[in-house]
Amino acid sequence: MNELIPFSKACIVGDELEFVKDSIKSGYTSANGKYTKKCLKFFEEFFNHNRSLLTNSCTAALEISILLADIKSKDEVILPSFTFPSTANCIVLRGAVPIFADIEKETLCLDINDVKKKISKKTKAIINVHYAGISTNSEELRKICDHFEIMLIEDAAQSFYGFDKAGPFGMHGHISCFSFHETKSITCGEGGAIVLNEPSLYKRAEIILEKGTDRISFQKGLIDKYTWRDVGSSYGLCDFNAAFLYGQLCKIDKIISLRSKIWENYFKNLSEKLNVNNLIHNKMYDNLKTNAHMFWILLETKNARDNFIRRFKKNNIIVTSHYNPLHKSPYYLSKFTKKFELPVTEYVCPTLVRLPLFNLLSEKEQNKIYNIVNQILASE
Numbered sequence: 001m002n003e004l005i006p007f008s009k010a011c012i013v014g015d016e017l018e019f020v021k022d023s024i025k026s027g028y029t030s031a032n033g034k035y036t037k038k039c040l041k042f043f044e045e046f047f048n049h050n051r052s053l054l055t056n057s058c059t060a061a062l063e064i065s066i067l068l069a070d071i072k073s074k075d076e077v078i079l080p081s082f083t084f085p086s087t088a089n090c091i092v093l094r095g096a097v098p099i100f101a102d103i104e105k106e107t108l109c110l111d112i113n114d115v116k117k118k119i120s121k122k123t124k125a126i127i128n129v130h131y132a133g134i135s136t137n138s139e140e141l142r143k144i145c146d147h148f149e150i151m152l153i154e155d156a157a158q159s160f161y162g163f164d165k166a167g168p169f170g171m172h173g174h175i176s177c178f179s180f181h182e183t184k185s186i187t188c189g190e191g192g193a194i195v196l197n198e199p200s201l202y203k204r205a206e207i208i209l210e211k212g213t214d215r216i217s218f219q220k221g222l223i224d225k226y227t228w229r230d231v232g233s234s235y236g237l238c239d240f241n242a243a244f245l246y247g248q249l250c251k252i253d254k255i256i257s258l259r260s261k262i263w264e265n266y267f268k269n270l271s272e273k274l275n276v277n278n279l280i281h282n283k284m285y286d287n288l289k290t291n292a293h294m295f296w297i298l299l300e301t302k303n304a305r306d307n308f309i310r311r312f313k314k315n316n317i318i319v320t321s322h323y324n325p326l327h328k329s330p331y332y333l334s335k336f337t338k339k340f341e342l343p344v345t346e347y348v349c350p351t352l353v354r355l356p357l358f359n360l361l362s363e364k365e366q367n368k369i370y371n372i373v374n375q376i377l378a379s380e
């Protein structure tokens with residue numbers, strides 16, 4: 001049997017383990033410790049001095065965002081159906097209503113024309129998911145949000161260290177949320193960050209993150225004791241996870257360059273073979289730089305996609321599908337009656353496949369992957 005090629009693999013690239021040891025030895029291992037401060041310094045320089053907080057996941061960052069946006073029962077929030085359940089859960093946790101918009105076939109990001117059709121008097125926010133480390137429409141969506149005086153929350157779970165012409169992804173929303181889950185380009189097992197592009201949101205975000213208390217002000221020595229101030233939960237990241245994350249941030253250019261090489265090889269080797277009528281491939285963008293988070297392919301039918309996954313599995317290589325459409329999920333159908341017609345989402349969900357992509361994927365392994373794609377195409 002060939003050796004397994006997994007879909008993704010956590011990789012140590014620098015001093016992550018030394019930093020974790022140092023954090024534990026320091027005697028302070030909960031949230032807002034030494035390594036959180038180091039990570040936040042990195043983010044503040046990277047995000048043009050906008051404030052940020054480390055969270056224990058992107059899910060936590062999204063929940064904080066919805067509280068900051070004051071989303072209440074019966075309010076509406078527009079989001080793609082083609083996303084992870086966390087993007088919708090934060091809305092329904094507040095008793096609000098998810099309104100699903102379609103995506104564009106080329107980018108798999110929100111279709112602005114469909115978003116515009118779905119804005120109503122009840123709309124309080126739009127959550128824009130950056131798919132596969134790319135966001136093509138955040139600037140335009142921010143203009144729409146400003147016009148209607150609603151919030152733009154960027155679910156940038158997959159796009160940390162990607163750039164558009166204005167700077168790093170995550171600068172257009174009022175708030176942006178990132179993930180450092182083990183499947184992401186930069187990781188600490190489970191982790192996330194919330195970037196607050198509106199300075200007025202920062203103080204309340206600190207309180208929500210610390211169980212509704214002003215404990216962070218207490219830790220900074222600004223007050224004598226802390227107390228319950230607002231709603232909140234336990235959303236912070238423990239210091240040894242932050243230490244691992246800091247190790248990755250110190251080597252971020254190396255990590256992204258290793259991943260980018262693999263992404264570009266996939267693109268070069270597969271895009272010629274993947275005829276547009278048969279398989280639609282990722283596009284190279286002039287003004288955008290992906291963080292090479294993911295390489296996806298769309299096949300013509302669900303059968304072709306499932307066969308593709310099976311053929312790889314037979315060769316001990318894990319390629320995977322991605323999201324099931326949320327507007328057709330058991331939870332949504334059991335709780336809401338509003339129906340959505342989202343033709344691109346309904347085509348993409350059953351036909352999309354993602355190829356293995358992690359720092360240490362060797363050239364030999366990449367060649368094996370191209371060969372299997374060739375074999376599948378030849379047998380069609």
Ligand SMILES: Cc1ncc(COP(=O)(O)O)c(C=O)c1O
Pocket residue numbers: 056057058059060083084086087129130155157158178179180181191192
């Ligand atoms: C678009 C999107 N949002 C949110 C999440 C949740 O991220 P986390 O696992 O950090 O909570 C994911 C997870 O992959 C995601 O793909």
